[in-house]
Amino acid sequence: MELRQCALQVLQLADPDQKSAAALSLQAQLATYSIAEKFTPSPAEIGTLPGHPERPLLLRHTEMARRSPATPEGRAVLVHAIAHIEFNAINLALDAIWRFDGMPPAYYHDWLRVAAEEATHFEMLRSHLRTQGYDYGDFPAHQGLWTMCEKTQHDIVARMALVPRTMEARGLDATPLIQRKLRQVGTSDALAAVTILDTILHDEVGHVAIGNHWYRWLCEREGLSPETHYAVLVRQYEAPRLKPPFNDEARRRAGFTETELQWLQQG
Structure with missing residues:
Protein backbone atom coordinates (compact mmCIF):
# COMPACT_ATOMS: atom_id res chain seq x y z
CA MET A 1 0.00 0.00 0.00
CA GLU A 2 1.17 3.54 -0.76
CA LEU A 3 0.83 6.18 1.94
CA ARG A 4 0.16 9.32 -0.10
CA GLN A 5 -2.65 7.73 -2.11
CA CYS A 6 -4.21 6.43 1.09
CA ALA A 7 -3.92 9.87 2.71
CA LEU A 8 -5.87 11.36 -0.21
CA GLN A 9 -8.54 8.69 0.16
CA VAL A 10 -8.92 9.45 3.87
CA LEU A 11 -9.06 13.18 3.11
CA GLN A 12 -11.99 12.48 0.78
CA LEU A 13 -14.03 10.75 3.49
CA ALA A 14 -17.02 12.78 4.63
CA ASP A 15 -18.06 10.90 7.77
CA PRO A 16 -16.17 12.28 10.80
CA ASP A 17 -16.01 8.93 12.61
CA GLN A 18 -14.70 7.17 9.51
CA LYS A 19 -12.13 9.89 8.83
CA SER A 20 -10.71 9.98 12.33
CA ALA A 21 -10.62 6.18 12.56
CA ALA A 22 -8.92 5.90 9.17
CA ALA A 23 -6.29 8.50 10.11
CA LEU A 24 -5.50 6.56 13.28
CA SER A 25 -5.35 3.31 11.31
CA LEU A 26 -2.90 4.80 8.80
CA GLN A 27 -0.61 5.82 11.64
CA ALA A 28 -0.86 2.42 13.32
CA GLN A 29 0.06 0.62 10.08
CA LEU A 30 2.70 3.10 8.88
CA ALA A 31 5.43 0.45 8.67
CA THR A 32 3.46 -1.40 5.97
CA TYR A 33 3.24 1.56 3.58
CA SER A 34 5.57 2.67 0.81
CA ILE A 35 5.90 6.38 -0.01
CA ALA A 36 5.77 7.60 -3.61
CA GLU A 37 8.32 10.29 -4.50
CA LYS A 38 5.88 11.59 -7.11
CA PHE A 39 2.10 11.28 -6.88
CA THR A 40 -0.08 12.88 -9.56
CA PRO A 41 -3.74 11.83 -9.32
CA SER A 42 -6.11 13.09 -11.99
CA PRO A 43 -8.63 15.83 -11.16
CA ALA A 44 -11.36 13.18 -11.22
CA GLU A 45 -9.44 11.09 -8.68
CA ILE A 46 -8.98 14.13 -6.45
CA GLY A 47 -12.61 15.26 -6.58
CA THR A 48 -13.83 17.98 -4.23
CA LEU A 49 -11.68 18.44 -1.16
CA PRO A 50 -11.96 18.02 1.69
CA GLY A 51 -14.65 15.49 2.33
CA HIS A 52 -16.92 16.83 5.07
CA PRO A 53 -20.34 15.94 6.45
CA GLU A 54 -23.55 17.80 5.61
CA ARG A 55 -23.47 19.23 9.11
CA PRO A 56 -22.19 21.50 10.56
CA LEU A 57 -23.46 24.37 8.48
CA LEU A 58 -20.40 26.30 7.27
CA LEU A 59 -20.50 30.08 7.64
CA ARG A 60 -18.05 32.94 7.21
CA HIS A 61 -16.02 33.72 10.29
CA THR A 62 -17.82 37.08 10.66
CA GLU A 63 -21.22 35.33 10.67
CA MET A 64 -20.43 33.19 13.69
CA ALA A 65 -22.41 34.07 16.81
CA ARG A 66 -20.54 34.40 20.09
CA ARG A 67 -21.97 32.97 23.28
CA SER A 68 -20.80 33.11 26.85
CA PRO A 69 -19.21 29.94 28.31
CA ALA A 70 -21.10 30.78 31.52
CA THR A 71 -24.09 28.82 30.14
CA PRO A 72 -24.15 25.08 29.30
CA GLU A 73 -25.06 25.81 25.67
CA GLY A 74 -22.35 28.45 25.44
CA ARG A 75 -19.76 25.92 26.61
CA ALA A 76 -21.08 23.40 24.09
CA VAL A 77 -20.71 26.00 21.32
CA LEU A 78 -17.12 26.64 22.43
CA VAL A 79 -16.20 22.94 22.54
CA HIS A 80 -17.91 22.43 19.16
CA ALA A 81 -15.84 25.22 17.63
CA ILE A 82 -12.62 23.63 18.89
CA ALA A 83 -13.77 20.20 17.68
CA HIS A 84 -14.31 21.67 14.22
CA ILE A 85 -10.79 23.12 14.25
CA GLU A 86 -9.41 19.70 15.13
CA PHE A 87 -11.49 18.03 12.40
CA ASN A 88 -10.11 20.56 9.92
CA ALA A 89 -6.62 19.90 11.22
CA ILE A 90 -6.93 16.22 10.28
CA ASN A 91 -7.65 17.40 6.74
CA LEU A 92 -4.72 19.84 6.75
CA ALA A 93 -2.24 17.15 7.77
CA LEU A 94 -3.56 14.65 5.22
CA ASP A 95 -3.41 17.28 2.49
CA ALA A 96 0.23 18.01 3.35
CA ILE A 97 0.98 14.30 2.82
CA TRP A 98 -0.61 13.66 -0.55
CA ARG A 99 -0.12 17.04 -2.23
CA PHE A 100 3.61 17.71 -2.14
CA ASP A 101 6.18 15.63 -4.04
CA GLY A 102 9.83 15.00 -3.40
CA MET A 103 10.06 15.42 0.36
CA PRO A 104 12.05 13.11 2.67
CA PRO A 105 10.15 10.17 4.19
CA ALA A 106 10.37 11.88 7.61
CA TYR A 107 8.17 14.70 6.28
CA TYR A 108 5.33 12.31 5.43
CA HIS A 109 5.78 10.42 8.70
CA ASP A 110 5.59 13.67 10.66
CA TRP A 111 2.36 14.80 9.07
CA LEU A 112 0.77 11.38 9.47
CA ARG A 113 1.54 11.57 13.18
CA VAL A 114 -0.11 14.98 13.25
CA ALA A 115 -3.20 13.66 11.44
CA ALA A 116 -3.55 10.84 13.96
CA GLU A 117 -3.13 13.13 16.97
CA GLU A 118 -5.66 15.59 15.54
CA ALA A 119 -8.07 12.68 15.10
CA THR A 120 -7.58 11.78 18.75
CA HIS A 121 -8.27 15.39 19.75
CA PHE A 122 -11.43 15.43 17.66
CA GLU A 123 -12.69 12.22 19.22
CA MET A 124 -11.99 13.50 22.75
CA LEU A 125 -13.92 16.71 22.10
CA ARG A 126 -16.78 14.94 20.36
CA SER A 127 -17.13 12.51 23.24
CA HIS A 128 -17.22 15.43 25.65
CA LEU A 129 -19.91 17.15 23.58
CA ARG A 130 -22.01 14.00 23.69
CA THR A 131 -21.85 13.89 27.49
CA GLN A 132 -23.42 17.36 27.42
CA GLY A 133 -26.29 16.29 25.16
CA TYR A 134 -24.84 17.68 21.92
CA ASP A 135 -22.85 16.34 18.98
CA TYR A 136 -20.55 17.54 16.24
CA GLY A 137 -22.68 19.26 13.62
CA ASP A 138 -25.22 20.74 16.07
CA PHE A 139 -23.81 24.27 15.68
CA PRO A 140 -22.48 26.23 12.68
CA ALA A 141 -18.74 26.35 11.99
CA HIS A 142 -16.32 28.16 9.69
CA GLN A 143 -13.59 27.05 7.28
CA GLY A 144 -10.83 29.59 7.90
CA LEU A 145 -8.05 27.01 8.19
CA TRP A 146 -8.98 25.24 4.96
CA THR A 147 -9.14 28.54 3.06
CA MET A 148 -5.42 29.10 3.70
CA CYS A 149 -4.78 25.48 2.77
CA GLU A 150 -6.34 26.15 -0.65
CA LYS A 151 -4.38 29.36 -1.12
CA THR A 152 -1.08 27.55 -0.59
CA GLN A 153 -1.80 24.37 -2.51
CA HIS A 154 0.91 25.05 -5.13
CA ASP A 155 3.64 26.26 -2.76
CA ILE A 156 4.91 23.95 -0.04
CA VAL A 157 7.07 26.70 1.49
CA ALA A 158 4.01 28.92 1.88
CA ARG A 159 1.98 25.97 3.21
CA MET A 160 4.49 25.26 5.97
CA ALA A 161 4.84 28.96 6.78
CA LEU A 162 1.19 29.94 6.84
CA VAL A 163 -0.79 26.91 8.00
CA PRO A 164 1.02 25.16 10.88
CA ARG A 165 3.20 28.05 12.04
CA THR A 166 0.63 30.83 11.52
CA MET A 167 -2.97 29.64 11.56
CA GLU A 168 -2.50 26.63 13.83
CA ALA A 169 0.07 28.36 16.03
CA ARG A 170 -2.70 30.75 16.99
CA GLY A 171 -4.08 27.90 19.09
CA LEU A 172 -0.99 28.08 21.28
CA ASP A 173 -1.99 31.64 22.17
CA ALA A 174 -5.74 31.09 22.46
CA THR A 175 -5.88 27.87 24.47
CA PRO A 176 -4.65 29.23 27.85
CA LEU A 177 -7.16 32.11 27.57
CA ILE A 178 -10.00 29.66 26.90
CA GLN A 179 -8.88 27.48 29.80
CA ARG A 180 -8.87 30.49 32.13
CA LYS A 181 -12.49 31.30 31.24
CA LEU A 182 -13.54 27.68 31.77
CA ARG A 183 -11.81 27.52 35.15
CA GLN A 184 -13.70 30.64 36.18
CA VAL A 185 -16.96 28.88 35.30
CA GLY A 186 -15.82 25.98 37.49
CA THR A 187 -18.49 23.41 36.65
CA SER A 188 -17.52 19.77 36.20
CA ASP A 189 -18.01 19.88 32.45
CA ALA A 190 -15.97 23.09 32.15
CA LEU A 191 -13.11 21.58 34.15
CA ALA A 192 -13.26 18.39 32.06
CA ALA A 193 -12.84 20.57 28.97
CA VAL A 194 -9.82 22.25 30.57
CA THR A 195 -8.18 18.83 30.99
CA ILE A 196 -8.83 17.93 27.36
CA LEU A 197 -7.31 21.24 26.29
CA ASP A 198 -4.19 20.45 28.35
CA THR A 199 -3.60 17.42 26.13
CA ILE A 200 -4.36 19.35 22.96
CA LEU A 201 -2.02 22.22 23.85
CA HIS A 202 0.82 19.80 24.63
CA ASP A 203 0.40 18.04 21.27
CA GLU A 204 -0.10 21.26 19.29
CA VAL A 205 3.31 22.55 20.41
CA GLY A 206 4.73 19.50 18.66
CA HIS A 207 2.63 20.07 15.56
CA VAL A 208 3.75 23.69 15.22
CA ALA A 209 7.34 22.53 15.80
CA ILE A 210 6.96 20.16 12.84
CA GLY A 211 5.76 23.07 10.71
CA ASN A 212 8.69 25.19 11.86
CA HIS A 213 11.17 22.40 11.17
CA TRP A 214 10.02 21.77 7.60
CA TYR A 215 9.64 25.47 6.83
CA ARG A 216 13.27 26.06 7.83
CA TRP A 217 14.39 22.91 5.99
CA LEU A 218 12.70 24.13 2.80
CA CYS A 219 14.11 27.64 3.17
CA GLU A 220 17.62 26.19 3.55
CA ARG A 221 17.10 24.00 0.48
CA GLU A 222 15.98 26.98 -1.57
CA GLY A 223 18.50 29.49 -0.20
CA LEU A 224 15.90 31.65 1.56
CA SER A 225 16.08 33.49 4.86
CA PRO A 226 13.24 32.02 6.98
CA GLU A 227 12.52 35.25 8.82
CA THR A 228 12.70 37.55 5.79
CA HIS A 229 10.77 35.21 3.51
CA TYR A 230 8.02 34.75 6.06
CA ALA A 231 7.12 38.44 5.90
CA VAL A 232 7.02 38.18 2.10
CA LEU A 233 4.64 35.21 2.26
CA VAL A 234 2.34 36.93 4.76
CA ARG A 235 1.90 39.79 2.29
CA GLN A 236 1.69 37.61 -0.81
CA TYR A 237 -1.00 35.30 0.57
CA GLU A 238 -2.77 37.93 2.68
CA ALA A 239 -2.33 35.90 5.85
CA PRO A 240 -3.93 37.41 8.95
CA ARG A 241 -1.55 39.50 11.02
CA LEU A 242 -1.74 37.98 14.47
CA LYS A 243 -2.51 40.11 17.51
CA PRO A 244 -1.33 39.73 21.13
CA PRO A 245 -1.37 38.25 23.66
CA PHE A 246 1.08 35.59 22.51
CA ASN A 247 2.07 32.44 24.36
CA ASP A 248 5.80 33.11 24.04
CA LEU A 261 8.57 36.67 18.54
CA GLN A 262 9.65 40.31 18.41
CA TRP A 263 8.25 40.64 14.88
CA LEU A 264 4.89 39.35 16.10
CA GLN A 265 4.82 41.91 18.90
CA GLN A 266 5.38 44.73 16.41
CA GLY A 267 2.01 43.90 14.89
Whole structure:
Protein backbone atom coordinates (compact mmCIF):
# COMPACT_ATOMS: atom_id res chain seq x y z
CA MET A 1 0.00 0.00 0.00
CA GLU A 2 1.17 3.54 -0.76
CA LEU A 3 0.83 6.18 1.94
CA ARG A 4 0.16 9.32 -0.10
CA GLN A 5 -2.65 7.73 -2.11
CA CYS A 6 -4.21 6.43 1.09
CA ALA A 7 -3.92 9.87 2.71
CA LEU A 8 -5.87 11.36 -0.21
CA GLN A 9 -8.54 8.69 0.16
CA VAL A 10 -8.92 9.45 3.87
CA LEU A 11 -9.06 13.18 3.11
CA GLN A 12 -11.99 12.48 0.78
CA LEU A 13 -14.03 10.75 3.49
CA ALA A 14 -17.02 12.78 4.63
CA ASP A 15 -18.06 10.90 7.77
CA PRO A 16 -16.17 12.28 10.80
CA ASP A 17 -16.01 8.93 12.61
CA GLN A 18 -14.70 7.17 9.51
CA LYS A 19 -12.13 9.89 8.83
CA SER A 20 -10.71 9.98 12.33
CA ALA A 21 -10.62 6.18 12.56
CA ALA A 22 -8.92 5.90 9.17
CA ALA A 23 -6.29 8.50 10.11
CA LEU A 24 -5.50 6.56 13.28
CA SER A 25 -5.35 3.31 11.31
CA LEU A 26 -2.90 4.80 8.80
CA GLN A 27 -0.61 5.82 11.64
CA ALA A 28 -0.86 2.42 13.32
CA GLN A 29 0.06 0.62 10.08
CA LEU A 30 2.70 3.10 8.88
CA ALA A 31 5.43 0.45 8.67
CA THR A 32 3.46 -1.40 5.97
CA TYR A 33 3.24 1.56 3.58
CA SER A 34 5.57 2.67 0.81
CA ILE A 35 5.90 6.38 -0.01
CA ALA A 36 5.77 7.60 -3.61
CA GLU A 37 8.32 10.29 -4.50
CA LYS A 38 5.88 11.59 -7.11
CA PHE A 39 2.10 11.28 -6.88
CA THR A 40 -0.08 12.88 -9.56
CA PRO A 41 -3.74 11.83 -9.32
CA SER A 42 -6.11 13.09 -11.99
CA PRO A 43 -8.63 15.83 -11.16
CA ALA A 44 -11.36 13.18 -11.22
CA GLU A 45 -9.44 11.09 -8.68
CA ILE A 46 -8.98 14.13 -6.45
CA GLY A 47 -12.61 15.26 -6.58
CA THR A 48 -13.83 17.98 -4.23
CA LEU A 49 -11.68 18.44 -1.16
CA PRO A 50 -11.96 18.02 1.69
CA GLY A 51 -14.65 15.49 2.33
CA HIS A 52 -16.92 16.83 5.07
CA PRO A 53 -20.34 15.94 6.45
CA GLU A 54 -23.55 17.80 5.61
CA ARG A 55 -23.47 19.23 9.11
CA PRO A 56 -22.19 21.50 10.56
CA LEU A 57 -23.46 24.37 8.48
CA LEU A 58 -20.40 26.30 7.27
CA LEU A 59 -20.50 30.08 7.64
CA ARG A 60 -18.05 32.94 7.21
CA HIS A 61 -16.02 33.72 10.29
CA THR A 62 -17.82 37.08 10.66
CA GLU A 63 -21.22 35.33 10.67
CA MET A 64 -20.43 33.19 13.69
CA ALA A 65 -22.41 34.07 16.81
CA ARG A 66 -20.54 34.40 20.09
CA ARG A 67 -21.97 32.97 23.28
CA SER A 68 -20.80 33.11 26.85
CA PRO A 69 -19.21 29.94 28.31
CA ALA A 70 -21.10 30.78 31.52
CA THR A 71 -24.09 28.82 30.14
CA PRO A 72 -24.15 25.08 29.30
CA GLU A 73 -25.06 25.81 25.67
CA GLY A 74 -22.35 28.45 25.44
CA ARG A 75 -19.76 25.92 26.61
CA ALA A 76 -21.08 23.40 24.09
CA VAL A 77 -20.71 26.00 21.32
CA LEU A 78 -17.12 26.64 22.43
CA VAL A 79 -16.20 22.94 22.54
CA HIS A 80 -17.91 22.43 19.16
CA ALA A 81 -15.84 25.22 17.63
CA ILE A 82 -12.62 23.63 18.89
CA ALA A 83 -13.77 20.20 17.68
CA HIS A 84 -14.31 21.67 14.22
CA ILE A 85 -10.79 23.12 14.25
CA GLU A 86 -9.41 19.70 15.13
CA PHE A 87 -11.49 18.03 12.40
CA ASN A 88 -10.11 20.56 9.92
CA ALA A 89 -6.62 19.90 11.22
CA ILE A 90 -6.93 16.22 10.28
CA ASN A 91 -7.65 17.40 6.74
CA LEU A 92 -4.72 19.84 6.75
CA ALA A 93 -2.24 17.15 7.77
CA LEU A 94 -3.56 14.65 5.22
CA ASP A 95 -3.41 17.28 2.49
CA ALA A 96 0.23 18.01 3.35
CA ILE A 97 0.98 14.30 2.82
CA TRP A 98 -0.61 13.66 -0.55
CA ARG A 99 -0.12 17.04 -2.23
CA PHE A 100 3.61 17.71 -2.14
CA ASP A 101 6.18 15.63 -4.04
CA GLY A 102 9.83 15.00 -3.40
CA MET A 103 10.06 15.42 0.36
CA PRO A 104 12.05 13.11 2.67
CA PRO A 105 10.15 10.17 4.19
CA ALA A 106 10.37 11.88 7.61
CA TYR A 107 8.17 14.70 6.28
CA TYR A 108 5.33 12.31 5.43
CA HIS A 109 5.78 10.42 8.70
CA ASP A 110 5.59 13.67 10.66
CA TRP A 111 2.36 14.80 9.07
CA LEU A 112 0.77 11.38 9.47
CA ARG A 113 1.54 11.57 13.18
CA VAL A 114 -0.11 14.98 13.25
CA ALA A 115 -3.20 13.66 11.44
CA ALA A 116 -3.55 10.84 13.96
CA GLU A 117 -3.13 13.13 16.97
CA GLU A 118 -5.66 15.59 15.54
CA ALA A 119 -8.07 12.68 15.10
CA THR A 120 -7.58 11.78 18.75
CA HIS A 121 -8.27 15.39 19.75
CA PHE A 122 -11.43 15.43 17.66
CA GLU A 123 -12.69 12.22 19.22
CA MET A 124 -11.99 13.50 22.75
CA LEU A 125 -13.92 16.71 22.10
CA ARG A 126 -16.78 14.94 20.36
CA SER A 127 -17.13 12.51 23.24
CA HIS A 128 -17.22 15.43 25.65
CA LEU A 129 -19.91 17.15 23.58
CA ARG A 130 -22.01 14.00 23.69
CA THR A 131 -21.85 13.89 27.49
CA GLN A 132 -23.42 17.36 27.42
CA GLY A 133 -26.29 16.29 25.16
CA TYR A 134 -24.84 17.68 21.92
CA ASP A 135 -22.85 16.34 18.98
CA TYR A 136 -20.55 17.54 16.24
CA GLY A 137 -22.68 19.26 13.62
CA ASP A 138 -25.22 20.74 16.07
CA PHE A 139 -23.81 24.27 15.68
CA PRO A 140 -22.48 26.23 12.68
CA ALA A 141 -18.74 26.35 11.99
CA HIS A 142 -16.32 28.16 9.69
CA GLN A 143 -13.59 27.05 7.28
CA GLY A 144 -10.83 29.59 7.90
CA LEU A 145 -8.05 27.01 8.19
CA TRP A 146 -8.98 25.24 4.96
CA THR A 147 -9.14 28.54 3.06
CA MET A 148 -5.42 29.10 3.70
CA CYS A 149 -4.78 25.48 2.77
CA GLU A 150 -6.34 26.15 -0.65
CA LYS A 151 -4.38 29.36 -1.12
CA THR A 152 -1.08 27.55 -0.59
CA GLN A 153 -1.80 24.37 -2.51
CA HIS A 154 0.91 25.05 -5.13
CA ASP A 155 3.64 26.26 -2.76
CA ILE A 156 4.91 23.95 -0.04
CA VAL A 157 7.07 26.70 1.49
CA ALA A 158 4.01 28.92 1.88
CA ARG A 159 1.98 25.97 3.21
CA MET A 160 4.49 25.26 5.97
CA ALA A 161 4.84 28.96 6.78
CA LEU A 162 1.19 29.94 6.84
CA VAL A 163 -0.79 26.91 8.00
CA PRO A 164 1.02 25.16 10.88
CA ARG A 165 3.20 28.05 12.04
CA THR A 166 0.63 30.83 11.52
CA MET A 167 -2.97 29.64 11.56
CA GLU A 168 -2.50 26.63 13.83
CA ALA A 169 0.07 28.36 16.03
CA ARG A 170 -2.70 30.75 16.99
CA GLY A 171 -4.08 27.90 19.09
CA LEU A 172 -0.99 28.08 21.28
CA ASP A 173 -1.99 31.64 22.17
CA ALA A 174 -5.74 31.09 22.46
CA THR A 175 -5.88 27.87 24.47
CA PRO A 176 -4.65 29.23 27.85
CA LEU A 177 -7.16 32.11 27.57
CA ILE A 178 -10.00 29.66 26.90
CA GLN A 179 -8.88 27.48 29.80
CA ARG A 180 -8.87 30.49 32.13
CA LYS A 181 -12.49 31.30 31.24
CA LEU A 182 -13.54 27.68 31.77
CA ARG A 183 -11.81 27.52 35.15
CA GLN A 184 -13.70 30.64 36.18
CA VAL A 185 -16.96 28.88 35.30
CA GLY A 186 -15.82 25.98 37.49
CA THR A 187 -18.49 23.41 36.65
CA SER A 188 -17.52 19.77 36.20
CA ASP A 189 -18.01 19.88 32.45
CA ALA A 190 -15.97 23.09 32.15
CA LEU A 191 -13.11 21.58 34.15
CA ALA A 192 -13.26 18.39 32.06
CA ALA A 193 -12.84 20.57 28.97
CA VAL A 194 -9.82 22.25 30.57
CA THR A 195 -8.18 18.83 30.99
CA ILE A 196 -8.83 17.93 27.36
CA LEU A 197 -7.31 21.24 26.29
CA ASP A 198 -4.19 20.45 28.35
CA THR A 199 -3.60 17.42 26.13
CA ILE A 200 -4.36 19.35 22.96
CA LEU A 201 -2.02 22.22 23.85
CA HIS A 202 0.82 19.80 24.63
CA ASP A 203 0.40 18.04 21.27
CA GLU A 204 -0.10 21.26 19.29
CA VAL A 205 3.31 22.55 20.41
CA GLY A 206 4.73 19.50 18.66
CA HIS A 207 2.63 20.07 15.56
CA VAL A 208 3.75 23.69 15.22
CA ALA A 209 7.34 22.53 15.80
CA ILE A 210 6.96 20.16 12.84
CA GLY A 211 5.76 23.07 10.71
CA ASN A 212 8.69 25.19 11.86
CA HIS A 213 11.17 22.40 11.17
CA TRP A 214 10.02 21.77 7.60
CA TYR A 215 9.64 25.47 6.83
CA ARG A 216 13.27 26.06 7.83
CA TRP A 217 14.39 22.91 5.99
CA LEU A 218 12.70 24.13 2.80
CA CYS A 219 14.11 27.64 3.17
CA GLU A 220 17.62 26.19 3.55
CA ARG A 221 17.10 24.00 0.48
CA GLU A 222 15.98 26.98 -1.57
CA GLY A 223 18.50 29.49 -0.20
CA LEU A 224 15.90 31.65 1.56
CA SER A 225 16.08 33.49 4.86
CA PRO A 226 13.24 32.02 6.98
CA GLU A 227 12.52 35.25 8.82
CA THR A 228 12.70 37.55 5.79
CA HIS A 229 10.77 35.21 3.51
CA TYR A 230 8.02 34.75 6.06
CA ALA A 231 7.12 38.44 5.90
CA VAL A 232 7.02 38.18 2.10
CA LEU A 233 4.64 35.21 2.26
CA VAL A 234 2.34 36.93 4.76
CA ARG A 235 1.90 39.79 2.29
CA GLN A 236 1.69 37.61 -0.81
CA TYR A 237 -1.00 35.30 0.57
CA GLU A 238 -2.77 37.93 2.68
CA ALA A 239 -2.33 35.90 5.85
CA PRO A 240 -3.93 37.41 8.95
CA ARG A 241 -1.55 39.50 11.02
CA LEU A 242 -1.74 37.98 14.47
CA LYS A 243 -2.51 40.11 17.51
CA PRO A 244 -1.33 39.73 21.13
CA PRO A 245 -1.37 38.25 23.66
CA PHE A 246 1.08 35.59 22.51
CA ASN A 247 2.07 32.44 24.36
CA ASP A 248 5.80 33.11 24.04
CA GLU A 249 6.79 30.12 26.18
CA ALA A 250 4.84 27.65 24.03
CA ARG A 251 6.02 29.35 20.84
CA ARG A 252 9.64 29.03 21.94
CA ARG A 253 9.13 25.31 22.60
CA ALA A 254 7.62 25.04 19.12
CA GLY A 255 10.77 26.50 17.57
CA PHE A 256 10.08 30.20 17.07
CA THR A 257 13.15 32.42 17.38
CA GLU A 258 13.38 35.55 19.51
CA THR A 259 13.48 37.63 16.33
CA GLU A 260 10.22 36.05 15.17
CA LEU A 261 8.57 36.67 18.54
CA GLN A 262 9.65 40.31 18.41
CA TRP A 263 8.25 40.64 14.88
CA LEU A 264 4.89 39.35 16.10
CA GLN A 265 4.82 41.91 18.90
CA GLN A 266 5.38 44.73 16.41
CA GLY A 267 2.01 43.90 14.89
